[in-house]
Amino acid sequence: MLKTALGRFRFIGNMEGTSYLVLxxxxxxxxYWADMPIAVQIVGAIHGLLFTLYLIALLQVWIVKRWSFLRxxxxxxxxxxxxxxxxxxxxxxxxx
Numbered sequence: 001m002l003k004t005a006l007g008r009f010r011f012i013g014n015m016e017g018t019s020y021l022v023l024x025x026x027x028x029x030x031x032y033w034a035d036m037p038i039a040v041q042i043v044g045a046i047h048g049l050l051f052t053l054y055l056i057a058l059l060q061v062w063i064v065k066r067w068s069f070l071r072x073x074x075x076x077x078x079x080x081x082x083x084x085x086x087x088x089x090x091x092x093x094x095x096x
Contacts, residue, residue, distance in 0.1 A: 005064040006096065009057040010089050013078075016054040017085030019047040024082060054079055 001007040027043040030036040055076075062072050078084030 005057070005060045006092065009054075009061045010092055012050065012053050012057045013085040013089055016047070016050040016079060017083065017089075019043065019050050020079075020085075021082060023047050051079060054085075 001011055023040070023043045027039040030039040058072060058075055061067060061075075067075075075088055078088040081087075
C-alpha cells in the first residue's frame with residue numbers, strides 16, 4: 001500500500017482523518033469539560049503534522065496520477081470534513 005503515491009495518500013488520509021476525529025471528539029471535550037488543555041496541544045500538533053503530510057501526499061498524487069484540478073480541490077476539501085477522508089478513501093479504493 002505504501003509503495004505507490006496513491007497508496008501513501010490513502011494511508012496518510014486515513015491517519016489524518018482519524019487524528020481529526022480524535023481532536024474533535026476526545027481532545028476538545030477534555031479541554032472544555034475536564035479542564036485538560038494539554039490534550040488539544042498534543043493531538044493538535046499530531047494532527048497538524050498529519051495534515052501537512054496529507055498535503056504533500058496530495059501534491060505527489062496530483063503530479064504522478066495527473067489528477068484534474070477539480071479532483072485535487074475535492075481531496076483538499078475532504079480534509080476539512082470530519083469523515084471526508086474516509087469517504088474519499090472509499091471512492092479511491094473502488095477505482096483501484
